[in-house]
Amino acid sequence: MSLKILSREEIFAEAPKWRELGGADYRAMYSSVFGGVVTDPALMVIPVDDRVVNRGDGIFEYFPFTSGCVYCLDAHMARLKKSAEIISLELPFEIETISQIILETIGISGCRDGGVRMFVTRGIGDFGCDPTTSKGSQLYIVVLSSKFSDSFPARLLEEGATAVTVHVPPKMGFYAQVKTTDYVLNAMVDLEARRHNAHFGVWFDADGYLTESSTENVAIVSSDGVFKYPTFAHMLKGTGLLRGLQLAQDLVASGELKGILQTNIPQPELYESAEVLILSSGTVLPVVKYDGRTIGSGKPGPIFHRLNELFQKDMTEGPVEVRTPVSY
Numbered sequence: 269m270s271l272k273i274l275s276r277e278e279i280f281a282e283a284p285k286w287r288e289l290g291g292a293d294y295r296a297m298y299s300s301v302f303g304g305v306v307t308d309p310a311l312m313v314i315p316v317d318d319r320v321v322n323r324g325d326g327i328f329e330y331f332p333f334t335s336g337c338v339y340c341l342d343a344h345m346a347r348l349k350k351s352a353e354i355i356s357l358e359l360p361f362e363i364e365t366i367s368q369i370i371l372e373t374i375g376i377s378g379c380r381d382g383g384v385r386m387f388v389t390r391g392i393g394d395f396g397c398d399p400t401t402s403k404g405s406q407l408y409i410v411v412l413s414s415k416f417s418d419s420f421p422a423r424l425l426e427e428g429a430t431a432v433t434v435h436v437p438p439k440m441g442f443y444a445q446v447k448t449t450d451y452v453l454n455a456m457v458d459l460e461a462r463r464h465n466a467h468f469g470v471w472f473d474a475d476g477y478l479t480e481s482s483t484e485n486v487a488i489v490s491s492d493g494v495f496k497y498p499t500f501a502h503m504l505k506g507t508g509l510l511r512g513l514q515l516a517q518d519l520v521a522s523g524e525l526k527g528i529l530q531t532n533i534p535q536p537e538l539y540e541s542a543e544v545l546i547l548s549s550g551t552v553l554p555v556v557k558y559d560g561r562t563i564g565s566g567k568p569g570p571i572f573h574r575l576n577e578l579f580q581k582d583m584t585e586g587p588v589e590v591r592t593p594v595s596y
Contacts, residue, residue, distance in 0.1 A: 296379075319402055327351040386408065390402045432559055434471060478534075489525070507549055539558065545575070
């Protein structure tokens with residue numbers, strides 16, 4: 269074998285073939301390493317010796333923006349700060365500065381509907397495990413168009429999704445509270461779900477109580493009309509779930525729900541529930557089959573429909589605290 273030595277021009281040529289592998293419509297990327305924003309996907313790179321590459325040593329957030337407004341930005345920034353504190357990761361900028369960089373990067377992208385993936389890493393160092401060798405934390409922000417953001421297929425809203433119990437070891441203790449870039453276990457949850465031809469895999473803790481899915485929270489509507497969600501002992505506090513709980517108060521007030529309860533939820537209770545719901549940033553999905561069993565009527569239920577309506581209205585007409593405008 270005779271390996272070719274490549275030039276800078278070959279790697280960063282216009283529309284290089286290696287970039288086709290990603291296949292996503294990346295609109296803009298901010299990098300604190302380079303100190304600015306690029307709009308050419310071929311330039312959206314990070315150093316190979318950034319600790320996020322070889323150690324998964326970093327944290328991240330994903331959130332959508334709609335009609336030029338970022339949804340629940342403050343909630344995501346609060347969780348980012350908390351994740352950094354838990355793993356003793358010093359943020360490269362103040363939270364207010366990071367928020368401004370996010371808004372300006374979206375503005376440069378020109379995209380009015382899409383999603384943002386942001387990463388804070390321990391930074392560039394060596395390939396060792398010692399985190400103190402890093403030269404300082406780094407921030408990366410990627411803006412994706414709505415076509416390639418984390419939105420779910422419309423048919424799942426209409427027909428409902430399927431889910432299965434997975435047997436991947438759950439994240440334990442404080443680790444479950446960190447939005448870490450080390451998502452190997454989460455990826456295994458999705459892999460097991462796909463192997464069973466299901467849309468979602470669902471985790472349970474060592475005591476047999478419901479926790480979460482790979483990147484989403486799970487809640488149920490009991491047969492007597494109570495919205496139930498798990499304790500946070502072994503799962504992430506999803507911003508979609510937390511906002512959903514606030515919106516669901518309207519359904520309690522209207523009598524559509526009898527109440528809202530955070531409690532331990534054993535597996536049989538999912539089988540017997542009227543509805544099983546998947547919640548993520550700005551999205552709620554109905555699960556109509558779980559472990560091969562029909563949930564409720566086997567169709568998206570009334571609480572799903574009402575909560576979905578409330579989410580859609582909240583994203584487009586919600587209060588200023590959940591909709592941060594972008595300057596284009």
